[in-house]
Amino acid sequence: MNDGGLVRLFGELRPALARYLMTRxxxxxxxxxxLQDIHMKLLADHIGPVSQARAYxxxxxxxxxxxxxxxxxxxxxxxEDWSExxxxxxxxVDERPSVETELIAREQLAILQRVLDDLPExxxxxxxxxxxxxxxxxxxxxELGISVSAVEKHLARAYEAITSARLRWDEDRPDRRHLxxxxxxxxx
Amino acid sequence: xxxxPTGGISxxxxxxxxxxxxxxxxxxxxxxxxxxxxGDDATWEAFAGWLAEDVRHAEAYDAxxxxxxxxxxxxxxxxxxxxxxxxxxxxxxxxxRRWGRGLIGGTIAASVAAAVxxxxxxxSSRYDVVTAPGERRVVALDAATEVTLNGGxxxxxxxxxxxxxxxxxxxxxxxxxxxxxxxxxxxxxxNVVEDAGTVFNVVHERNEVRVAVAEGKIVYNPGAGAVSLDxxxxxxxxxxxxxxxxxxxxxxxxxxxxxxxxxxxxxxxxRVADELSRALGVRIAAAPSIADRPFSxxxxxxxxxxxxxxxxxxxxxxxxxxxxxxxxxxxAGSAAP
Numbered sequence: 001m002n003d004g005g006l007v008r009l010f011g012e013l014r015p016a017l018a019r020y021l022m023t024r025x026x027x028x029x030x031x032x033x034x035l036q037d038i039h040m041k042l043l044a045d046h047i048g049p050v051s052q053a054r055a056y057x058x059x060x061x062x063x064x065x066x067x068x069x070x071x072x073x074x075x076x077x078x079x080e081d082w083s084e085x086x087x088x089x090x091x092x093v094d095e096r097p098s099v100e101t102e103l104i105a106r107e108q109l110a111i112l113q114r115v116l117d118d119l120p121e122x123x124x125x126x127x128x129x130x131x132x133x134x135x136x137x138x139x140x141x142x143e144l145g146i147s148v149s150a151v152e153k154h155l156a157r158a159y160e161a162i163t164s165a166r167l168r169w170d171e172d173r174p175d176r177r178h179l180x181x182x183x184x185x186x187x188x
Numbered sequence: 189x190x191x192x193p194t195g196g197i198s199x200x201x202x203x204x205x206x207x208x209x210x211x212x213x214x215x216x217x218x219x220x221x222x223x224x225x226x227g228d229d230a231t232w233e234a235f236a237g238w239l240a241e242d243v244r245h246a247e248a249y250d251a252x253x254x255x256x257x258x259x260x261x262x263x264x265x266x267x268x269x270x271x272x273x274x275x276x277x278x279x280x281x282x283x284x285r286r287w288g289r290g291l292i293g294g295t296i297a298a299s300v301a302a303a304v305x306x307x308x309x310x311x312s313s314r315y316d317v318v319t320a321p322g323e324r325r326v327v328a329l330d331a332a333t334e335v336t337l338n339g340g341x342x343x344x345x346x347x348x349x350x351x352x353x354x355x356x357x358x359x360x361x362x363x364x365x366x367x368x369x370x371x372x373x374x375x376x377x378x379n380v381v382e383d384a385g386t387v388f389n390v391v392h393e394r395n396e397v398r399v400a401v402a403e404g405k406i407v408y409n410p411g412a413g414a415v416s417l418d419x420x421x422x423x424x425x426x427x428x429x430x431x432x433x434x435x436x437x438x439x440x441x442x443x444x445x446x447x448x449x450x451x452x453x454x455x456x457x458x459r460v461a462d463e464l465s466r467a468l469g470v471r472i473a474a475a476p477s478i479a480d481r482p483f484s485x486x487x488x489x490x491x492x493x494x495x496x497x498x499x500x501x502x503x504x505x506x507x508x509x510x511x512x513x514x515x516x517x518x519x520a521g522s523a524a525p
Contacts (some may be wrong), residue, residue, distance in 0.1 A: 009302065016236065019236070019240065020236045020239070020398065023239040024239070024250075025250070033476070037479075037480070041480060044456065044482060045433070047433060052229045053229070054229040054232060054233065055227050058227075058232035059224070059227070059232070059234075060426070063426060063427060066253075066395070068259070068393065075513065104263070106459065109262050110287075112259055112262050112263075113266055116268065116269075124270075125268070130222075130225075133378075133380075133411075134264055134409060134413075135349045139224070152219065152222055152223075154406075155222045156222065159256065160215070160218055161221065162255050162259060163214065163251060163252050165255075165258075166258060167251060167255075
């Protein structure tokens with residue numbers, strides 16, 4: 001496999017990737033851990049030649065950053081739950097979907113559905129093709145006979161609506177933690 | 189920022205302007221987020237530069253990305269309405285109202301009712317099947333099509349459409365009757381796996397999709413950028429640029445968990461840990477220092493649950509200890525005696 005190039009490029013790009021992670025809010029040791037993980041992964045997986053290699057490494061770094069954040073968040077939450085419960089719950093139970101998380105998920109689904117329903121039809125369909133079907137912008141543009149920047153405007157409208165809905169959700173429920181739902185203290 | 193300092197600006201005006209600046213930053217963040225999905229080298233580098241310009245850029249981007257990530261598990265359940273659907277039955281919105289008040293009423297009911305309607309209205313026939321860690325379930329979709337859910341798995345099926353399934357998270361083994369005119373389609377994390385007469389296994393966890401084929405053939409994301417997999421092949425999709433990686437896999441290893449065997453060829457210990465968690469119904473993780481260490485071999489589950497973990501440690505060449513977060517695999521020799 002010809003992935004020696006990717007590992008070498010990673011070495012060259014490492015300072016830039018570390019800076020990227022830190023602008024994303026990672027502490028320097030966290031950034032180091034993430035880059036170390038990626039380095040190991042690149043050495044272990046034989047990734048074939050990649051056309052946009054720097055983009056590939058940036059996007060891999062970003063994915064690892066998000067994974068890292070999620071794991072850290074879960075751990076923090078577990079510790080919090082631990083002290084709140086102050087009993088010997090074995091933690092495992094938390095991972096199961098409770099009735100409340102189910103309820104939150106449904107509520108969120110309803111909000112998302114409403115947000116999408118409220119979009120102009122063309123934006124909604126372009127959003128589906130891009131986000132759900134995973135089609136690239138250029139292909140959507142070609143098939144609909146519009147420009148790529150027009151496609152981007154439709155997508156921007158959808159993402160704007162989704163981001164605002166999410167921020168409103170968080171503001172309305174300061175004691176709740178994010179979308180995929182934890183306990184909901186309003187419902188008893 | 190282009191906020192020109194004009195003398196005697198009022199407080200109100202100032203907040204209005206900074207809000208405008210904020211909205212602008214958000215619009216830019218959204219643009220970046222859209223472009224980055226299929227972004228090339230230049231796009232990523234320009235984005236890194238933009239992020240570094242101003243902390244507010246990073247904050248705005250965080251919010252956009254988090255919102256997009258949060259909808260990931262919801263998207264398989266959403267109904268995308270198109271003109272063709274709407275023209276047929278223009279009566280949906282009033283129906284939603286009636287349901288909310290009439291049937292359930294109450295305070296929290298309104299939002300729940302909207303969701304319930306989602307399931308009982310246009311997508312009425314959809315239903316979820318969830319397994320707890322350590323639990324298994326078989327769902328028969330028709331006489332020749334069945335799906336076996338591994339532990340810790342969440343799936344959606346459709347009563348009216350036995351050719352549809354969606355894997356929200358976890359692992360499942362599919363044995364599918366082939367029908368050229370009506371292929372079986374599995375949705376997984378915004379991707380589609382389409383069968384062509386097949387036994388295949390799919391895992392969806394940590395933003396990663398893995399598909400392995402034991403018999404026949406599948407097409408991953410039909411259309412441009414489609415990847416076909418034959419028996420004895422597997423793929424990993426971690427999202428992002430240049431995403432899908434295809435590899436060989438021993439046919440006997442595909443879905444072997446169903447018969448109590450976990451078969452690995454140079455699999456990272458982190459994956460072994462994930463699969464043991466699902467199979468044994470306990471939480472187990474590999475310490476970061478060995479998470480990527482490759483393991484090759486077969487683990488036969490003996491039905492003793494968590495008790496088997498300790499006995500596995502020599503085979504895996506790790507020390508397995510129980511901690512507050514569940515079990516941890518550490519480098520052998522590092523654990524307390």
